[in-house]
Amino acid sequence: MNASLDSATSRTGTRRLVLALGGLSAASPFATDMYAPGFPQILVSFGTSGTAVQLSLTACLVGLAIGQIVLGPLSDAMGRRRLLLIGSILFTALSLVCALAPSIAVFNLARLLQGIAGSAGLVIGRAVISDRFTGARAARQLSALSVIAMTAPVLAPVLGGLILGVGSWRLVFLALAASGLLLSIAVWAWIPESLPAEQRRAGGLRAVVVAMGGLLRRRELIGYLLVTGCGLAALFAYISGSPFVFQTVHGLSPAGYGFVFATNAVGTVAAGALFGRLAGRARLNALLVIGVAVMTGSAIVLVGLLAVGAGTFTVTWVCLFGVTFGFGIVLPAATTIVLAVGSDAPGAASGLLGGAQFVLGAVAAPLPGLLGSTTAMSMAAVVLIFAVLSALALVALARPWEDHGEPAARR
The missing domain is CATH 1.20.1250.20 (MFS general substrate transporter like domains)
Incomplete structure (x- = not known):
């Protein structure tokens, strides 16, 4: 009976882990694509050019690339959980900065930093799976993360368009901040440290x-x-x-x-x-x-x-x-x-x-x-x-x- 209970508890823990990592994997694609329908609004709001607004997308992508290259290996030395928590908390804060940005310069800088913070979920999430699973089990869990990451860019513009139907582009970033807060709680509650100190x-x-x-x-x-x-x-x-x-x-x-x-x-x-x-x-x-x-x-x-x-x-x-x-x-x-x-x-x-x-x-x-x-x-x-x-x-x-x-x- 205890063995059965332990097995059920283990399965529940795995599902929660993968759910939280899936949410972290989706956060960056949503941050990249969710605000795209609001480009014309952002242009008018800041009184800037279309090129400057498009630069905010480039800034986020550059941040995602830099963040993954730096944070991935850094997590081998510092551990996974701490960096995931820091990344999700900073993602929340920087989403708020984007929502409240007074100028296009502040907005684009916040987008760069938001990309770096969001990259933690992508790169460290894969490492957590590698720590916890091997062989076919690792392949299945990584496949689940890949499916979520590939679905997010499709849903993001649709959800962004729905939000823009009831509010301004700033509301999109408030929604991203709310999702970042939920992910921070999920990391705290459901993602234990997967890389012990002696293995770092x-x-x-x-x-x-x-x-x-x-x-x-x-x-x-x-x-x-x-x-x-x-x-x-x-x-x-x-x-x-x-x-x-x-x-x-x-x-x-x-x-x-x-x-x-x-x-x-x-x-x-x-x-x-x-x-x-x-x-x-x-x-x-x-x-x-x-x-x-x-x-x-x-x-x-x-x-x-x-x-x-x-x-x-x-x-x-x-x-x-x-x-x-x-x-x-x-x-x-x-x-x-x-x-x-x-x-x-x-x-x-x-x-x-x-x-x-x-x-x-x-x-x-x-x-x-x-x-x-x-x-x-x-x-x-x-x-x-x-x-x-x-x-x-x-x-x-x-x-x-x-x-x-x-x-x-x-x-």
């Missing part, structure tokens, strides 16, 4: 830098980082280019485009859920190869059909669905393998993973419109380039046939 990396900041340098000397780890980073870059090229392709080229209304985007996002979520079910039965590297193949193959078909003038609305939609579905498998598979390969310094490995994703994503996002206007071919070409780079990194550096990051029983 001694030596302060120098040891952190050494740990990250050691990881970067591993060919296979660099390969897997590039696989997921280039995959996310392909996705960012699709996200930044698709509004122009579907609304300007194919004549969809904003609501119609929203339906197309949501459908493709559902494909990503479904792929992540499928990965979670297959992770305990199939090799992680085999699933990763399948994801990269689906993503790259869909991009090749799209570019080929556009080149011969057969790029209809339906063809474009279906091929891009294939790209997003493939990425939905690539993300959790590569994440699980990277954390397994870098298991001696999971915080540093998680930081490198997040940094690679956001840096390459930020590079790819403006490329579809680099020549002055975004067309279906310019978007598809950029998606294909990064998908092919992901495939090349998989074959040349990661070498999935060597079974890196697989549970010992499958090697």
Whole structure:
């Protein structure tokens, strides 16, 4: 009876842990995208330019990249729980600063710092999973976090639009502050320290830098980082280019485009859920190869059909669905393998993973419109380039046939 009770208590604790980590993983995507429908209001409110308002988004993304690179390895030395608490509390405070900002300069600075604070949930959350779980269980929990992280950008603009229907853009940041407060309470109540003091990396900041340098000397780890980073870059090229392709080229209304985007996002979520079910039965590297193949193959078909003038609305939609579905498998598979390969310094490995994703994503996002206007071919070409780079990194550096990051029983 006691054993059964202990088991039930353990399952409840795991569910609460994953729920809290999922909320932390969603906080940054919500902070990035939730206020986007309010851009015109912000422009008028501050009497500034559209470029200055868009810079607030860039500032947040830069903060997310910097924060993950720094906080991930730092958590290997300081522990997870303290940094998660500090990050969630600062996220709450900086959301309030954004809501009350008197000028665009203060707003953009707060957005940069908000991105850094929010990155703690993303990067340290993955490290907590790596501390607590191994093998197929780790893959399933990381898949759950990936599904939540990929769903959040779809829901965020919708929720932001609903809030803007009853108040100003400042109310969006008050809502983010409220969510940050709830997450701070969840971290305090449901996330215990997962890295005991005796397992932490001694030596302060120098040891952190050494740990990250050691990881970067591993060919296979660099390969897997590039696989997921280039995959996310392909996705960012699709996200930044698709509004122009579907609304300007194919004549969809904003609501119609929203339906197309949501459908493709559902494909990503479904792929992540499928990965979670297959992770305990199939090799992680085999699933990763399948994801990269689906993503790259869909991009090749799209570019080929556009080149011969057969790029209809339906063809474009279906091929891009294939790209997003493939990425939905690539993300959790590569994440699980990277954390397994870098298991001696999971915080540093998680930081490198997040940094690679956001840096390459930020590079790819403006490329579809680099020549002055975004067309279906310019978007598809950029998606294909990064998908092919992901495939090349998989074959040349990661070498999935060597079974890196697989549970010992499958090697």
